Amino acid sequence: MSYSASPLWADIVPLPQDDGPGQPLAAIAYSEKYSEAMSYLRAVMASNEMSERALDLTSDIIALNPAHYTVWLYRVRILLTLKKDLHAELSWMNPVALVHLKNYQIWHHRQTIINALNNPDGETDFISKMFAKDAKNYHVWSYRQWLVKRFSLWDAGELEFTEQMLKEDVRNNSAWNHRWYVVFGRGDEAFADPDIVMREVFFTQQSIRLAPQNPSPWNYLRALARRASGPAALPLSSLQPFANTFAPLSAPDAVKSTHALDLLAEIHSENEADKDKAYQALELLATRYDPIRANYWNYRRATLEGVKTV
Amino acid sequence: MPQTPSQFTELPPIQDSLITKSSEVELATAKDCLPLLANPEGRLNSFGLPHLNRAGHITFLRSNLEDLLPRGFTAADASRPWMLYWALSGLSMLGDDVTDLRDQVVSTLTPMQNRDGGFGGGHGQLSHLATTYASVLSLVTVGGYAALNLINRKTLWHWLGHMKQGDGGFTMCEGGEKDIRGAYCAMTVISLLNLPNELPPEAPARADGVETFLAKLPEWISSCQTFEGGIAGAPTNEAHGAYAFCALACLSIIAPPNESIRRHIDIPALISWLAYRQCAPEGGFAGRTNKLVDGCYSHWVGGCWTLISAALQSEGSADIWSREGLTRYILCCCQGSAGLRDKPTTYPDGYHSCYVLAGLSAAQNVFKFEVDEKLLGVTPGTAAYGWTTVGQANVPGDEEDRIIPVHPVLVVPFERAAECRGYFESKIGF
Ligand SMILES: [Zn+2]
Numbered sequence: 001m002s003y004s005a006s007p008l009w010a011d012i013v014p015l016p017q018d019d020g021p022g023q024p025l026a027a028i029a030y031s032e033k034y035s036e037a038m039s040y041l042r043a044v045m046a047s048n049e050m051s052e053r054a055l056d057l058t059s060d061i062i063a064l065n066p067a068h069y070t071v072w073l074y075r076v077r078i079l080l081t082l083k084k085d086l087h088a089e090l091s092w093m094n095p096v097a098l099v100h101l102k103n104y105q106i107w108h109h110r111q112t113i114i115n116a117l118n119n120p121d122g123e124t125d126f127i128s129k130m131f132a133k134d135a136k137n138y139h140v141w142s143y144r145q146w147l148v149k150r151f152s153l154w155d156a157g158e159l160e161f162t163e164q165m166l167k168e169d170v171r172n173n174s175a176w177n178h179r180w181y182v183v184f185g186r187g188d189e190a191f192a193d194p195d196i197v198m199r200e201v202f203f204t205q206q207s208i209r210l211a212p213q214n215p216s217p218w219n220y221l222r223a224l225a226r227r228a229s230g231p232a233a234l235p236l237s238s239l240q241p242f243a244n245t246f247a248p249l250s251a252p253d254a255v256k257s258t259h260a261l262d263l264l265a266e267i268h269s270e271n272e273a274d275k276d277k278a279y280q281a282l283e284l285l286a287t288r289y290d291p292i293r294a295n296y297w298n299y300r301r302a303t304l305e306g307v308k309t310v
Numbered sequence: 311m312p313q314t315p316s317q318f319t320e321l322p323p324i325q326d327s328l329i330t331k332s333s334e335v336e337l338a339t340a341k342d343c344l345p346l347l348a349n350p351e352g353r354l355n356s357f358g359l360p361h362l363n364r365a366g367h368i369t370f371l372r373s374n375l376e377d378l379l380p381r382g383f384t385a386a387d388a389s390r391p392w393m394l395y396w397a398l399s400g401l402s403m404l405g406d407d408v409t410d411l412r413d414q415v416v417s418t419l420t421p422m423q424n425r426d427g428g429f430g431g432g433h434g435q436l437s438h439l440a441t442t443y444a445s446v447l448s449l450v451t452v453g454g455y456a457a458l459n460l461i462n463r464k465t466l467w468h469w470l471g472h473m474k475q476g477d478g479g480f481t482m483c484e485g486g487e488k489d490i491r492g493a494y495c496a497m498t499v500i501s502l503l504n505l506p507n508e509l510p511p512e513a514p515a516r517a518d519g520v521e522t523f524l525a526k527l528p529e530w531i532s533s534c535q536t537f538e539g540g541i542a543g544a545p546t547n548e549a550h551g552a553y554a555f556c557a558l559a560c561l562s563i564i565a566p567p568n569e570s571i572r573r574h575i576d577i578p579a580l581i582s583w584l585a586y587r588q589c590a591p592e593g594g595f596a597g598r599t600n601k602l603v604d605g606c607y608s609h610w611v612g613g614c615w616t617l618i619s620a621a622l623q624s625e626g627s628a629d630i631w632s633r634e635g636l637t638r639y640i641l642c643c644c645q646g647s648a649g650l651r652d653k654p655t656t657y658p659d660g661y662h663s664c665y666v667l668a669g670l671s672a673a674q675n676v677f678k679f680e681v682d683e684k685l686l687g688v689t690p691g692t693a694a695y696g697w698t699t700v701g702q703a704n705v706p707g708d709e710e711d712r713i714i715p716v717h718p719v720l721v722v723p724f725e726r727a728a729e730c731r732g733y734f735e736s737k738i739g740f
Contacts, residue, residue, distance in 0.1 A: 018433045022417030025375045026393035028383045042434035067385045070435040073485055108487050135331070136601065142547050171332035173599040177548040180537050185546055211326040211333075215586060215599050223537035258324060262582075289324060291317040292590035292635055296581070299630045 003040045008053055014039035034064045050081040072105040076112050086117045104139040120151040136174045145181055158182045170207050176216045192230035212246045218259035240267050249280055258290045269304050311358040318638055319348040322590045332600050339602050342654045343592045346642045357706035359641045368406045370649035371397040374660045388431030391444035396664035398451040402723045403667045403713045412452040416460050419445050427465030438483040443495035450722050450730045458733055463503050464740035471510035476518030478526025489543040490534055494556035497563045501691040504734035531557050532574040539579030551597040551611040558617040559719045563694045566681050571621035587611045593635030604652045605644040605662050608669020612636050616718040620679035633673040637705040640670050668716050675715045676701045694719045
C-alpha cells in the first residue's frame with residue numbers, strides 16, 4: 001500500500017524532492033514507490049520524528065536503495081532512541097549485508113549496533129560468510145579489525161583465522177595485513193619478542209616457498225626486518241641466504257622471484273664492497289625480469305650511485 | 311609503425327605454478343587485455359594505439375549529466391553531486407566547455423546545500439564531506455561568481471568544524487566513519503574557499519585541545535602509512551591506492567610537498583609500494599597488492615608520481631614510473647565505444663571516465679611545484695597554488711590524443727582553481 005493511502009501516515013504532509021529552479025542535472029527516473037517513500041522521509045526527518053513508523057519507512061527505503069547513507073544514520077538514531085531490540089536489528093540486516101557486500105554504510109551501521117550491544121558473539125562467523133563471497137572486501141576487513149580491538153579478541157583464534165585465510169589463498173594481501181595487525185597491533189613490544197618475530201619469519205618463508213613471486217609475504221618479511229628490534233632484531237643481511245635461493249646472482253637464468261632480486265639489491269647496497277651485486281640485481285630486474293618497472297629500478301640504481309659519490 | 315614492446319604483449323617472465331583465486335583472476339584479466347594491447351583495432355595513432363575517442367567520451371559524459379538517468383541509477387541517488395563532478399571534470403579535461411551548464415549546476419545543487427552549511431547527496435539528505443567536496447568542486451569547475459556565490463562559506467566553516475576530530479582526523483559526516491578521504495575532502499574545500507584555519511568556537515575537537523583544522527593532521531596522515539609502505543584509509547587498515555593519493559594531496563595542500571611529504575611520509579617505502587602497483591602486461595595500476603589493474607587507479611596511483619617528484623624536488627629528472635605503460639592501458643583497454651572504464655570486461659561510468667582521464671593527464675604532462683613566496687605563510691593551505699604545467703611528457707600519443715592538464719592536487723582545471731581561490735581571497739570576512 002502506498003504511504004498516501006495509509007491511515008497511519010495521514011497526518012504527514014510529504015515533502016516532494018526539490019529539484020531546483022532549473023532543469024536538474026543527473027536527474028534519476030525514480031520509481032513512484034521510491035519517490036513517495038523519500039518524500040515521507042524528508043517530512044519525518046524535518047520534524048526529527050523518532051517512531052515505529054519512521055523505522056519501517058527506513059526499512060522500505062533501504063530495500064530500494066541500500067546506498068543511502070542518510071537513511072542509515074536516521075535509522076540508527078531511531079533504534080537507539082526507542083531502545084529497540086538490537087538483536088532483531090542484526091537479524092534484519094544480515095541478508096541485506098550479504099547481498100550488498102560493497103556497501104559500507106551497512107558496515108558502519110553494524111559497528112554502531114554491535115558497539116551498543118557490547119557483545120561480539122557470532123560476529124566472526126558472520127564475517128566469514130562475507131569473506132566466502134569476497135575475501136578482500138576492504139570494509140569487512142576494517143570492521144574485523146575494529147571488532148578485534150573493541151572486544152579484545154586478539155587471542156581468540158585470530159592468528160589461526162589469518163592462517164586459514166592464507167591457506168585458501170596465500171596471495172590474499174588483506175589477510176596478510178590482518179595478520180600484521182593481530183601480531184603487532186597491540187603495541188610495539190611484539191617487535192622485540194624473538195619468539196614472535198621468529199615465528200613470523202618462519203611462517204612468511206614457508207609461504208614464499210609455495211609461490212616465490214607472491215609479493216605479499218616478501219613485503220611482510222621486509223617489514224619484519226625493518227621493525228624487529230632489541231633481542232629480536234633481524235638484520236636485512238640475515239635474509240640474504242634465503243633470498244639467494246630464489247635469485248642466485250651467479251645463475252641469472254634461474255631467477256624465480258623478482259622480489260628476491262629486489263631484496264638482494266637492497267642487502268648488497270648496504271655494503272660498499274657488494275655494490276656491484278646490487279647493480280647486477282637491479283639490472284636483471286630492469287632489463288629482463290621486471291621491465292614494466294625499469295624506470296624504478298634505474299631510479300634505485302641512481303640513488304645508489306648518488307650515495308657512492310657522497 | 312613502431313613495434314609494441316614485448317612487456318605489453320606477453321605475460322611477465324616469472325609465473326608461479328601454484329594457482330589460487332588471486333592468480334586465477336589476475337591471469338584472466340591479463341588475457342582480456344593482451345589482445346587489445348597487442349593488436350589494437352579502430353583508428354590508430356602514429357604509435358599504433360587507438361586514438362583518444364574524444365567525441366565519444368564527451369557524448370557519454372554529457373548524457374550522464376543531461377539525460378534523465380534510468381531507474382537503475384537509484385543507487386546513485388545519494389551521490390548526485392559526484393555524478394556532476396565526474397562528468398564536469400571529465401568534460402573539462404576533454405576540452406569541452408562546460409560553462410553552458412553553469413546555471414543548471416547551480417540550480418541542481420541549490421536544494422542539496424543544507425542549513426548547517428554542508429551539502430548532502432540530494433535534497434533532504436544529511437551533509438556529508440564527500441558530497442560537499444563533489445558539490446564545491448563542481449561549482450569550481452563550471453566557475454564564475456554565480457556558481458561560487460552559491461556556497462555559504464560561513465555555515466560551511468561551522469559544519470566542517472564538527473567534522474574535525476580530537477586526534478587530528480576528520481569524520482565524513484556527523485556520526486559517520488573517520489578516514490583519510492575526510493581529511494583530503496575537507497582540506498581541499500578549506501583551501502579552495504579560503505576558509506579560516508581556526509576551528510569555529512563550538513567545534514567539539516576544541517575539548518581535546520585542537521584549535522585549528524591543521525592541528526595534528528599531518529601526524530594523523532602519517533599514522534596511516536602501513537608496514538607495506540603504502541597508505542591506508544585509517545591507521546592499521548590495508549594500504550590502498552586511493553588513500554595514497556588522498557594522503558599525498560592533503561599533505562601537498564597543507565605545505566609544500568618537499569616539506570610536508572618529506573617530514574611525514576617514509577618516501578622510499580611509499581615509492582616502492584607505488585611502483586609495484588603498476589601491472590604487467592597491462593601497464594595500468596592496481597589499487598592494492600595482489601589486486602587487479604583498474605582504470606580509476608590511473609589517477610589514484612598515477613597521480614601520486616607528480617606529488618612524489620615535487621617531494622623529491624626531482625621534476626625534470628628521469629621518471630620513476632612508466633608513463634608509456636599507463637598510456638597504453640588507458641588508450642587500449644579503458645576506452646569503450648563511449649566513456650571510459652575500469653577494465654575491458656566492465657561498462658564505462660562517470661567515475662571511471664573522470665579518473666581515467668585524470669590519470670591520462672598525469673601521464674601526458676610534467677608538472678612543477680614552486681613555492682609562491684607571496685602566498686606562503688598568508689594562510690596555511692596555500693601550497694596547492696604553486697603548481698604549473700612545464701611540458702608534455704614523451705608518451706605514445708599524438709596531438710589529438712592530448713587532454714587538458716588537470717590540477718595535480720585539486721583535480722579541477724588550473725585556471726578555475728586560481729579563479730576560485732583568488733575570488734575568495736579578495737573577500738573581506740565571509
Ligand atoms: Zn575502479
